[in-house]
Amino acid sequence: MKFGVVIFxxxxxxxxxxYALRDVLHQETIFLWHKDHDLRGVDCVVxxxxxxxxxxxxxxxxxxxxxxxxxxxxxxxRGGVVLGICNGxxxxxxxxxxxxxxxxxxxxxxxxxxxxxRVDNAATRFTRRIPRGRLLRIPIAHFDGNYFAPAGTLKEIxxxxxxxxxxxxxxxxxxxxANVNGSAGGIAGLINxxxxxxxxxxxxxxxxxxxxxxxxxxxxxxxxxxQ
Amino acid sequence: xxxxxxxxxxxSVLDPQGQTVKNALLTLGYGFVRDVRQxxxxxxxxxxxSEPEARRIxxxxxxxxxxxPIIEKFTWEILEDEKKV
Numbered sequence: 001m002k003f004g005v006v007i008f009x010x011x012x013x014x015x016x017x018x019y020a021l022r023d024v025l026h027q028e029t030i031f032l033w034h035k036d037h038d039l040r041g042v043d044c045v046v047x048x049x050x051x052x053x054x055x056x057x058x059x060x061x062x063x064x065x066x067x068x069x070x071x072x073x074x075x076x077x078r079g080g081v082v083l084g085i086c087n088g089x090x091x092x093x094x095x096x097x098x099x100x101x102x103x104x105x106x107x108x109x110x111x112x113x114x115x116x117x118r119v120d121n122a123a124t125r126f127t128r129r130i131p132r133g134r135l136l137r138i139p140i141a142h143f144d145g146n147y148f149a150p151a152g153t154l155k156e157i158x159x160x161x162x163x164x165x166x167x168x169x170x171x172x173x174x175x176x177x178a179n180v181n182g183s184a185g186g187i188a189g190l191i192n193x194x195x196x197x198x199x200x201x202x203x204x205x206x207x208x209x210x211x212x213x214x215x216x217x218x219x220x221x222x223x224x225x226x227q
Numbered sequence: 228x229x230x231x232x233x234x235x236x237x238x239s240v241l242d243p244q245g246q247t248v249k250n251a252l253l254t255l256g257y258g259f260v261r262d263v264r265q266x267x268x269x270x271x272x273x274x275x276x277s278e279p280e281a282r283r284i285x286x287x288x289x290x291x292x293x294x295x296p297i298i299e300k301f302t303w304e305i306l307e308d309e310k311k312v
Binding site for chain 2: 094100
């Protein structure tokens with residue numbers, strides 16, 4: 001599978017993501033520059049974490065207008081696979097490829113810590129290799145990860161099984177304390193209706209090797225690669 | 228022409244920064260402060276555009292770029308001192 005990792009000015013997880021895909025997963029991986037107009041034949045576009053355009057205006061708000069993002073939108077509309085991680089998730093929300101928006105974390109702090117995720121939809125192309133009932137331990141690192149959507153949208157997301165990952169405690173319970181950033185419904189990862197666009201705040205690339213402290217994130221990449 | 232656009236959270240959206248500012252004001256003894264909403268101000272200098280055009284385009288660009296309509300609302304005005312010139 002050929003992956004393209006998009007670089008915006010201010011992306012800072014681009015090389016980590018590239019490393020996870022190329023060196024850990026052994027997949028053909030290229031960088032895509034935000035000003036380019038060509039996705040160069042990739043099968044999956046990854047929008048990495050970071051602070052595109054310094055998070056000016058709103059997280060992801062400026063990156064959304066990059067020339068390459070217009071290509072990504074068309075790619076997604078054709079069914080192309082897109083994964084947005086952290087800032088990449090924020091860009092997907094601003095672009096409208098996923099519903100909702102991000103608010104500042106409920107405690108107004110930048111959160112950099114491990115969280116536990118429950119896989120609430122294991123039937124997606126991003127999660128199908130994750131063993132049933134397996135909690136994922138993956139780090140987060142963000143200021144604006146407090147997911148918000150109007151009540152009607154939330155209802156639709158929940159009913160449609162679009163919540164893929166939810167913040168839970170180590171027992172798998174979706175408690176208020178485990179929902180560290182205050183996200184509506186404890187939503188940590190969200191997929192579109194068609195099932196080809198996933199956004200998630202936690203960083204799977206930072207949990208792709210035992211040396212990094214967790215290998216749980218690799219299960220997401222493996223799901224993508226081994227269809 | 229100069230225009231000022233004020234972007235703030237919708238009433239339905241919790242504004243934790245505004246709440247924190249409110250708590251600070253209460254702590255300082257300003258007990259009459261009932262609520263605080265924090266927002267963003269943009270001042271745009273426009274060139275080569277008539278006022279009717281501005282009235283059409285400014286809300287458009289505010290809706291498209293300056294505010295995220297899912298969580299934010301905006302008001303805007305043409306700055307009066309400029310209008311007289």
